[in-house]
Amino acid sequence: MISARGLTKTFNKTIHAVRNVDLEVDAGEVVVIVGPSGSGKSTVLRCLNLLEIPTEGEVVVDGFDLTDPSTDIDSVRAEVGMVFQQFNLFPHLTVLENITLALKKVRGKNKKEASEIAMQQLARVGIPEKAESFPRQLSGGQQQRVAIARSLAMKPKIMLFDEPTSALDPEMVKEVLDVMLKLAADGMTMVVVTHEMGFAKAAADRLVFIDEGEIVEVGLPEEIFNNPTHQRTKDFFNKILY
Amino acid sequence: MADNKPKKRRVRDSRPWWDTFPWWGVLVLVLIGWMAWQISFNSNYELAWDRIWPGLRVTIRATFQSFGIALVLGLLVGMGQISKNVFFRNIARTYVEIIRGIPILPLIFVVALILIPLLELDKFLNFEMRATVTLSVIYGAYMAEIFRGGIQSVSPGQSEAGRSLGLSRRQTMNSVVLPQAMRAIIPPLGNDFIAILKDTSLLSVLGVLEITQRARQFSASTFKFREGYFVVAFIYLLLTLSLSVLLSVLERRMTRDRKGER
Numbered sequence: 319m320i321s322a323r324g325l326t327k328t329f330n331k332t333i334h335a336v337r338n339v340d341l342e343v344d345a346g347e348v349v350v351i352v353g354p355s356g357s358g359k360s361t362v363l364r365c366l367n368l369l370e371i372p373t374e375g376e377v378v379v380d381g382f383d384l385t386d387p388s389t390d391i392d393s394v395r396a397e398v399g400m401v402f403q404q405f406n407l408f409p410h411l412t413v414l415e416n417i418t419l420a421l422k423k424v425r426g427k428n429k430k431e432a433s434e435i436a437m438q439q440l441a442r443v444g445i446p447e448k449a450e451s452f453p454r455q456l457s458g459g460q461q462q463r464v465a466i467a468r469s470l471a472m473k474p475k476i477m478l479f480d481e482p483t484s485a486l487d488p489e490m491v492k493e494v495l496d497v498m499l500k501l502a503a504d505g506m507t508m509v510v511v512t513h514e515m516g517f518a519k520a521a522a523d524r525l526v527f528i529d530e531g532e533i534v535e536v537g538l539p540e541e542i543f544n545n546p547t548h549q550r551t552k553d554f555f556n557k558i559l560y
Numbered sequence: 561m562a563d564n565k566p567k568k569r570r571v572r573d574s575r576p577w578w579d580t581f582p583w584w585g586v587l588v589l590v591l592i593g594w595m596a597w598q599i600s601f602n603s604n605y606e607l608a609w610d611r612i613w614p615g616l617r618v619t620i621r622a623t624f625q626s627f628g629i630a631l632v633l634g635l636l637v638g639m640g641q642i643s644k645n646v647f648f649r650n651i652a653r654t655y656v657e658i659i660r661g662i663p664i665l666p667l668i669f670v671v672a673l674i675l676i677p678l679l680e681l682d683k684f685l686n687f688e689m690r691a692t693v694t695l696s697v698i699y700g701a702y703m704a705e706i707f708r709g710g711i712q713s714v715s716p717g718q719s720e721a722g723r724s725l726g727l728s729r730r731q732t733m734n735s736v737v738l739p740q741a742m743r744a745i746i747p748p749l750g751n752d753f754i755a756i757l758k759d760t761s762l763l764s765v766l767g768v769l770e771i772t773q774r775a776r777q778f779s780a781s782t783f784k785f786r787e788g789y790f791v792v793a794f795i796y797l798l799l800t801l802s803l804s805v806l807l808s809v810l811e812r813r814m815t816r817d818r819k820g821e822r
Contacts, residue, residue, distance in 0.1 A: 369720055396726025406721035410739045419735060420725035465721075472725060 319345045319476060319507050320366060324375035327361050327531075335361040337531040338375070343476075348508045350518040350539070353528035354554060359511045362528065363480050366509065367398045380475055396424050399469030403481040405461045407453040407468070413440070414449040417468045425472065439467035443497050459490030463497055470501075477501065479510040515558070519543070527551050588801070595794040608787040611778040613795065615771035622692050622760045622770065627753050629696035634703025641708045652704065659701035668694050668762055691763040699756055703749065710745035711737060746814065750807040754800050761796070771795055 320343040327336040336358045343349050351359045364370040365377055368384050368391050377384040382394050408416050417436035421427045427435070440446040443463040445456075453461055462482055469477060479498065483491045495517050502508060502521040512518065518525055518539045525539040529550045535542055546552045598605040640652030659667070672690040676682050685693065714737050722732035764773035771792050779788030 367724060369724065392726050392728050395724055400724035402717060402721065404717050406717040408718065408736055420727055423731050423735065424726040
């Protein structure tokens with residue numbers, strides 16, 4: 319589904335955010351990326367839908383080579399959902415309008431069809447009653463669930479999550495993770511950057527540990543948690559609480 | 561300790577009414593009332609008023625036309641400044657920097673008396689049109705900055721979210737970024753509208769018969785300088801004050817209609 323080879327991203331020609339990363343994600347797989355802050359894990363994720371343009375290397379998503387300039391990136395992005403740390407809901411639109419916007423503009427649905435799909439997805443994330451609210455009237459957890467519903471409404475083949483719970487108050491983390499767990503159980507292909515080791519344990523098919531822009535270790539979550547082979551991985555897991 | 565407490569607890573609500581009363585409004589109203597009285601009952605002021613106010617048509621026409629053209633120009637140039645295209649970006653930037661660096665009065669001379677004849681447009685444009693074009697070109701640059709700033713005030717996360725959903729650059733700009741930028745754009749645009757109204761007085765240097773020019777002519781021919789210039793100042797004040805009241809009502813209504821917004 320996703321295949322990145324030799325992925326490298328440098329900023330200002332000197333700062334290596336990502337170095338020579340190879341990552342394969344199969345359909346239905348849940349891959350969790352962990353690592354210290356500033357390690358480049360978000361940059362890797364953002365290269366997968368070209369929010370960052372890789373300096374070198376190749377990214378193939380769903381058969382489309384993203385680094386090829388002739389690829390229509392808009393149509394690839396329509397198939398790849400993205401959930402952000404800061405939610406990035408559109409504050410001038412209601413919850414329903416947030417979800418229907420792309421359905422109407424990109425998928426060409428009429429208002430009625432789009433609203434139906436939006437309501438289905440809102441029910442799926444558990445807040446259909448908030449359809450007419452504006453984002454600022456919702457709690458952080460609710461906003462993030464709307465953001466997930468907004469992506470899911472496009473029927474994406476892949477979902478990318480960029481630290482989806484990091485901006486949330488602690489008591490709201492669970493409601494978002496529950497939605498994500500359900501999604502994983504439904505067989506969605508997911509790449510998740512997170513600090514939630516509990517989620518990684520429960521849902522990840524593979525855990526990728528990134529440090530200083532490089533993949534240090536890849537494996538089953540249990541293996542890496544219990545006996546990491548690299549010193550850097552050991553240091554990281556010794557420092558965090560979970 | 562305990563007996564200090566009530567004194568320290570003085571909060572805003574306890575301020576007396578005369579502290580918060582808008583006295584300035586009373587003073588302005590008194591001034592306006594006095595001028596209105598003079599114009600109605602003093603024959604010299606009446607004469608000045610009769611000679612000057614027909615110029616209002618020109619003043620208002622020039623204001624609306626300049627504002628309209630400047631709005632379009634400003635949006636185009638503002639978008640140009642944040643364009644990915646290196647050519648457009650630099651053309652837009654050059655234009656803005658040159659205009660902003662020169663005072664309006666010499667710019668009016670340069671554009672209306674030199675550039676327009678140089679481009680051989682003087683055959684089609686009378687002096688009022690030339691002056692209107694000049695004001696548009698000047699305010700187009702100011703408004704470009706307003707549009708650019710407004711668009712950039714919308715967090716980049718918003719357009720990333722739009723693009724991630726598969727919206728094109730243009731769709732994201734129109735449906736996501738511009739509606740939010742409007743909140744930052746509309747108040748300063750209102751200020752510019754008032755500023756244009758005031759700056760149409762500069763058209764008098766080209767001999768355009770708007771109210772300032774008429775006041776000058778009236779004063780010079782009758783030697784009634786006080787009457788002529790008081791009346792023209794009064795007209796401007798009346799226009800700008802009522803416009804700013806109108807604009808603040810408009811702004812308030814805009815923010816109330818979308819109560820869900822920040």
